Amino acid sequence: MDNYSNIENAEEDVLRFQQETSIIRSLDHKHIVKMYDIFEDHEHYYVVMELVSGGELFDQIVQKGFYPEDEAVLLIHQVLTALVYLESLKICHRDLKPENLIFTDDTHKTLKLIDFGEAKSCANGPIKEYVGTTDYMAPEIIKGGEYDTRVDMWSLGVIAYVMLCGFPPWEGENESEVFVNIMTLQYDFPSPEWDIISDTAKDFIRSLLVEHGERLTAKEAKAHPWMKTNVTPAVQFSLTLPANLYSSDLLEKLKGTIGDHLKLNSTEVEIETETVKGVTKSTLSFPST
Template identity: 45%
Template sequence: MQNDFYKTKNIKEDFKFDKVLGEGSFAVVHKCIRKENNEEVAVKVIDKANLEHDDQLALETECEIMANIDHPNIVKCTCVYDEKSKFYMVMELMTGGELFDRIVEKEFYSEKEACDVIKPIVDAINYCHKMGIAHRDLKPENLLYTSPDPDATIKISDFGLAKVISDELMTTACGTPSYIAPEILEGKGYTFAVDYWSIGVILYVLLCGFPPFYEDTNEKLFAMIKKGQFEFPSPQWDPISNQAKDLIKNLLKVDPKQRYNAEQILNHAWIKDGGASRKHLPDSLEALRQFNARRRLRRAQFSVLATTRLKHLIMNK
């Protein structure tokens, strides 16, 4: 890892800590000010005492990945500070909010808006895959905007479950239940294609305001996902174009070999040839508002399952 990226001195020599932006099970994110130039950044603070060995390894992997990633649609990590009891990741400050929070504030919403969201995400994921990195936890919460401006850039965040792979298949059961690809649940090994499945789920929700796979228990949900059982129910999907449905069908293929990759997605008529309709979708927007309100309410329940717990659910299906 580059020397200028990895630092062992006290972070408070360089940064002034401001308000807490968010808290997770392992980390707290603070807004901080760089003393040198008053630049505002986000600093993820990880308490080492809470980390098990696997978590420590995952953190090292995340740092290795973030040190090498440079893409306009991926949140930038500029450096890390490794102190005795805590670990700090200095990140680009994203002030524009999460994807769905942003959409539900709109007065007008169309397929074109959904297309404009998906395109840069696919481009960023394609970049990661070419570098040998699988994200493995793509979901709306990990898609953030740089600022509140209407033309702000969307970026992928949180590479905490990302993995660098070469030729071997990944086998770790990880991810967030509604967005998990079927091959992860089968436990047979999987490839980069898992990220395109997650993009398919996100696109489905973007267009109608509810997920393609939904059940009361994870056991039933996983059974649905493994069969790839989903529909485009009427009347919610009636105003959505056949081209959009075709792209989703090709992303939510149970067989990862048949699933669309980045090139196929970006060359699909709905994305490439302006196939995405500009017609207002008031019902989809209202459904998205309701979905987002429920999502925020049940956030704790939908947090990333610990690897061991997810393994347990899969093994005892």
């Protein structure tokens, strides 16, 4: 439960608080933190929120150095589904960054988008307002132009870049230099960090770190090949069989049965076996549907 102390003493903070709670109360998505209730006493506002205890994505990037591509794409896909949802409601988050993406628990597998303090509806037309965090701000915001939900897609592109290599795409000794590089789209994929990253992942980032009119919407980005080809992890089943019952024929038959049931080609189902003390453990892995 969050405690917003003495907000009544600052009119601007009250308006921002009311804006944030109004928006977040209306949202219902598995990758957006849920707000359950809000109440106040004579000194404080209290907000009852969904518990998310796994820490920031930012902290995990710092700890890991970078994310392997197969892990990064799964997390980016989660964030993207939240952005598709917000896009359908014409809501701009406007401060999307790793610090505002929280893991639900210590397994660090599921992310929730938090902090809607800068969020705003663009249902009545484009927004023209300077907000955001330096490295993640879209060029149209920096230039003082009008914008819509695609500013969040720019931020997602920066997040994907940072996750895959461990550093931001923009160089600069100060904020002004960073802003110049953002506005002129000055970034690259330096060696050796990017040598192992797929061309599909790089294309995904390029499709977001472009001028507003060329940038993919959230719905379009979800259909990008990087999301389509890598987002689904293998699902595993473990079977433990006595050694005298184990045979490759049995497993191949089971493999074919599973493939038929899931309408998969049997070549998509892989078998790994390990025998310990006369017991064979066989693991079948196949794409989920």
